[in-house]
Amino acid sequence: MKHLKFSLFVCLFITTILSAQTKDITLEDIWKNGTFRTESMDVLHSMANGQQYSVFNFDRATRSTSIDIYDYKTLKKVKTLVSSANLDAIPYFTDYTFSDDERQVILATNEVPIYRRSSLGNYYIYHVDDESLSLISEDKIQESTFSPDGKKIAFARDNNLFVKDLSSNETVQITFDGKKNEIINGITDWVYEEEFAFVRAFDWNADSNKIAFIRFNEAKVPEFSMDIYGSELYQTQQVFKYPKAGEANSVVSLHLYDLETKITKAVKVDKAYNDFYIPRIKWTNNPDVLSAQYINRHQNELDLWMVNAKTNTSKLVVAEKDEAYVDVTDNLTFLKDHSFIWTSEKDGYNHIYHYDKNGKLINQVTKGNWEVTNYYGYDEKNNTIFYQSVENGSINRDVYSIKLNGRNKTRLTKSEGTNSAAFSADFSFFINTFSSATTPPEYSLNSAASGNLIKSIKDNDVLSQNLSDYKTSKKEFSTIQVNSNDLNMWMIKPADFDASKQYPLLMYQYSGPGSQQVANQWNSANDYWYQHLAQQGYVVVCVDGRGTGFKGAAFKKVTQNELGKYEVEDQIAAAKQLGALPYIDASRIGIWGWSYGGFMSSNCLFKGHDVFKMAIAVAPVSSWRFYDTIYTERYMTTPQENASGYDDNSPINHVGKLKGDFLLVHGSADDNVHLQNTMRLAEALIQADKQFDWAVYPDKNHGVYGGNTRLHLYKKMTNFINETLGDKIEKQEEDKVKEVKIKG
Incomplete structure (x- = not known):
């Protein structure tokens, strides 16, 4: 007995020394303490002289922000152009934009997010020559933009466009019909912002005397509403226009405003479009010629038009067609x-x-x-x-x-x-x-x-040094042949991996069209979570199946009209192959994903019920009928045209096959993938008498973050994984302790 006590003491002492050298990654390290935060260069701007660049810096000690100028050749700071520490009106700013001559800078402060890319804020002009500051508008505004000559500013307020003359300080309103949830001038509607990835729908010409803008008439677009619970006695509602697949879109039109004549003209192109989008506008070097990309509703015909502002005539210069879809380009030069x-x-x-x-x-x-x-x-x-x-x-x-x-x-x-x-x-x-x-x-x-x-x-050598104290595993890149395709894959094994043992497997994927998760790049927060899971004895794998990007159009577009068919087949087949490896316990395979990945993980658990023991779906699409027009119809056409494509691969229609454990998570204020998706999926599971776990995060959007939210979410997911896949891991750890005691 005395001998056993001594041996156990020595074992614990050695373990303590080793643990100091190989610390475990905790969830608090990842989502609370900022332990693995990387150094970066924010809002980098090359100065017009080509010899200097500016960087946005934040001083943690003074809580101030600055624009600092550096020399390319020496990399030394030349000067601080402006610091909020020296500005009485602005305690801090969050972004900056130079005029073309770089003698003026727009500084953004008090920004309040609207949707993913849009925000309202107060904007000031900092005049470099005399170091003075002037407020553009007393109201919160959007998308303040210098004219090329730097003499004017265009901006949007309350769905209308305005131009401010910086010499006279006079502001002129150029549109008057803007109305919430009805007419928007020069700012994109929700679905354009989300899916065409831009907010500012106006552009200055080279001579600074014309503005082109897109007008959105969303009067017939159905409204969606979300309860915002807040902290008051009664909740409020957010109501906005959201066109779900097959429903009415905003009617868009292109307009030209002449600052000299103060006349606005509607642009007419020489083609009859039944239902279309204008995803990009850009003035050419000719101040009288505007380029505009038009694309049909199916998004398989993209036209590039040149519009003559003097004659109001148009010319089609590029017309692209595809059996599936044509991607809009941002690279027009x-x-x-x-x-x-x-x-x-x-x-x-x-x-x-x-x-x-x-x-x-x-x-x-x-x-x-x-x-x-x-x-x-x-x-x-x-x-x-x-x-x-x-x-x-x-x-x-x-x-x-x-x-x-x-x-x-x-x-x-x-x-x-x-x-x-x-x-x-x-x-x-x-x-x-x-x-x-x-x-x-x-x-x-x-x-x-x-x-x-x-x-x-x-x-980030300091981060590398800090990481050397932690127990981490190599991310191993390879390919796996599935359904006659070599699919990119990475795998993370436990640091003390023993090929003679069997480990539970957790698969992660996203799988959306053109996406990529298997990439040779530095860790995201999730990668540290996978290391945390590997430390607990899991093998973690990610496979990019058919439909993902950067391997050619045929590989990417094979999923056309049947989202969730081939992608799910690939994940199930990959899981079967991985489960056949001697070190994988085929009875303990799980899968998880977020958004499109949640749609996928749900389908994989239901359709692959003989392969997957558990799944986690965060903010999942449960039926593409609930998602927006631009994204969904690009890959599926409309529900009216392709009902089977929508329904055959909807998780809602496969709940009866559920055998394993399922965790369903959503934010109640998700303006992108609406909580409706989870509610309808939950109801289908309930009516099919299928037990499942779920969590709804109050007033959280598609990112499910804010305060302690991410830490709480990942604790919940980690606990669920341990409860459903980790039953033998605990037994293995108990066996290890017994083995140590016996050897002692």
């Missing part, structure tokens, strides 16, 4: 000769094209069985285009340069992982952001001509 650069996946992969001003193809600039993933710009002096692509493997990103004629392609980044660039205004330098699964973000100054490193700017 106009050259001095009025030719333009355009990106398209019309040859099966996303590539760069050069057209003349009339839409005649000059040449395809990039070619190959790989995708261009970002377009950085055109260096006119050196006739060079800069872009990012996956040519070095679909899970990696590199920065390249290529001549406009498609020759002299050069890979500018050297390290394998995820590289992204921010170029100087004259394209002489770029700041590269690099990370991989093993390297936290590093920021470096590089030569745009060669890609060679000039200087390191910022790294």
Whole structure:
């Protein structure tokens, strides 16, 4: 007995020493303490001189914000352009925008979010020359934007557009019919903001004398309402226009306002559209010619129009069609000769094209069985285009340069992982952001001509050092052949992995069209959670199945008209293959996901009831009939045209197959994937007499965050995983302790 006591003491002593060297990652580390926070460079702006850049900085000691100017060559701070510590009117600002001549800066403060990308705020102009400050409007406004000559500001308020003359201080209202939930001028409606990813629907021409804007008539769009419970005796309601699949969209129209004549004209294009969107407008270098992208409701026909503001005539210069859908491009660039650069996946992969001003193809600039993933710009002096692509493997990103004629392609980044660039205004330098699964973000100054490193700017070596104290596992990248496709996969095993033992498996996926989760980049918060689970004895895996991105249009668009069919088949097949591995316990396989991933995890548990023991679905779509027009109809057309596509793969219609454990989570104020999805799924489960667990987070949106919310959510999910998959893990740990005692 004495011997056993002594041995146990020694064991505990050694364990204490080892634990100091290999600390466990806790949920508090991830979502409360900021233990793994990375250093970053915020709101980077290249100054017009091409030799300096500005950065948004936050001083934690004084709680102030500043715009600091740095020199590219030395990387030393040249000066602080403006600091809120020196501004009586602004305790802090949250964003900034320069005028073209950089003698004025718009500073944003008191910003209040509306939806995902939109906000209301107070905006000031900081005058660099005399260091003075002027308020643009006493009211909270949206999208304050300098005219190119810097003499005026356009902004939106109460669904109308205004222009302020900065010399006279006079503000002129240019639209008058704006009305909440009915007419919006120059600001996108909810569904455009969410799915076409822009808020400012107006644009200045080069001469600063015309504004083009889109008008949204959402009078016939059905309303959606959400209860906001707050802390008062009675709840309030948020009511907004939300067009669900097959329902009425906003009627959009394009308009031109002339600041000299004060006349607004509606733009007419020479094509009869029955139902359409205007996802992009952009003035060309010619101050009288506006470009506008029009796309039909099915989103399989995209037209680029050139509109002459003087004659109010239009010319169709590019027309793209696809059996599935055409992606809207953000990469339209106009050259001095009025030719333009355009990106398209019309040859099966996303590539760069050069057209003349009339839409005649000059040449395809990039070619190959790989995708261009970002377009950085055109260096006119050196006739060079800069872009990012996956040519070095679909899970990696590199920065390249290529001549406009498609020759002299050069890979500018050297390290394998995820590289992204921010170029100087004259394209002489770029700041590269690099990370991989093993390297936290590093920021470096590089030569745009060669890609060679000039200087390191910022790294996260402190984070790397701190992480070395924690017990972590390598994220292993591979492919798995499923349904005749090589699918990208990563796997995280316990640090003390023993191939002779069996482990429970948790699968994570998102699976939405064009998405990617298997990428060679640094950790997100979820990655630390997966490390936390691995520490407890789980193997965690992610597989990007058919429908995901960066492997060509055919791979991505195979899910067209049947969202949730092939993606679910791939996850179930992958789980079966993984379950056959000697170190995976096939009786303990779970899957989880958020949003589209929640739709997927629900379907996988129901349809794959013989494979999956449990699933967690956070903010899931339970039927695409409940989701918005632009996203859903892009991949499914309308419910009226494709009823079986909507219903055959709706989790609601497969609840009767549920055998395992199911956790359903939603935020009650989710304006994106409405709580309706979870309520209808819950009701279907109840009527099918299927037991399940669920949680609704009061007044939380699609991100389910705020205060202690994320920590609470991940504790709940971790506990659920332990209760449903971890039953043998506890037994294994007990056996380990017994083994230590016996050996002692």
